[in-house]
Amino acid sequence: MLESLIENNARWSAERRDADPSYFSRLAEIQEPEFFWIGCSDSRVPANVVAGLDPGEVFVHRNVANVVHSSDLNFLSALEFALEALKVREIIVCGHYGCGGVRAATENMPHGLADHWLEPIRRLARAYAVDLARCKDIEEQRDKLAELNVIEGVRRVAESPIMQRAWERRMNVRVHGLIYGLKDGRLRDLDCSLGPGHFERQGAL
Numbered sequence: 001m002l003e004s005l006i007e008n009n010a011r012w013s014a015e016r017r018d019a020d021p022s023y024f025s026r027l028a029e030i031q032e033p034e035f036f037w038i039g040c041s042d043s044r045v046p047a048n049v050v051a052g053l054d055p056g057e058v059f060v061h062r063n064v065a066n067v068v069h070s071s072d073l074n075f076l077s078a079l080e081f082a083l084e085a086l087k088v089r090e091i092i093v094c095g096h097y098g099c100g101g102v103r104a105a106t107e108n109m110p111h112g113l114a115d116h117w118l119e120p121i122r123r124l125a126r127a128y129a130v131d132l133a134r135c136k137d138i139e140e141q142r143d144k145l146a147e148l149n150v151i152e153g154v155r156r157v158a159e160s161p162i163m164q165r166a167w168e169r170r171m172n173v174r175v176h177g178l179i180y181g182l183k184d185g186r187l188r189d190l191d192c193s194l195g196p197g198h199f200e201r202q203g204a205l
């Protein structure tokens with residue numbers, strides 16, 4: 001298995017160099033991605049592939065069920081680096097339908113450590129229990145919960161002190177929420193984007 005992976009890589013590297021001899025030397029010098037992607041670890045939702053972006057075009061943080069924990073040092077370090085060093089312009093929280101992490105958060109059985117990780121999704125399920133009860137079946141409920149988790153993630157990114165500081169300095173960065181459909185390979189905008197105005201609204205309160 002590992003040998004075929006390394007062979008695949010050698011073939012890919014040679015193809016890239018054939019198409020553009022300076023490809024790797026250019027990428028090795030600097031990365032200037034426009035996008036910071038916060039997505040699920042699910043192997044079926046690779047950021048570059050589903051967004052049609054090349055290496056160097058998107059800085060990526062992924063975890064189980066794309067949960068934005070306000071105290072996750074891994075996520076916060078990536079966010080700070082994306083804003084301060086890479087100066088990304090667009091931050092994308094991307095969930096997906098059919099998410100195993102969201103499903104685990106709705107099951108009444110123990111999943112070990114994942115139950116701690118997925119706690120924010122359980123909390124959302126309780127908060128939106130009335131809305132979720134209107135869904136026609138459990139699959140639709142979980143997909144709706146996956147959307148709510150993205151919207152909550154966008155809000156948490158926007159309200160993080162790192163993001164607030166960036167907006168205070170007039171950085172023109174926006175945070176968006178997208179959801180990906182495993183069944184059709186399409187990304188959909190959940191229309192929950194927040195920009196520099198979110199800082200001003202906060203400050204006005």
Ligand SMILES: [Zn+2]
Nearest residue numbers: 040042099100
């Ligand atoms: Zn997932």
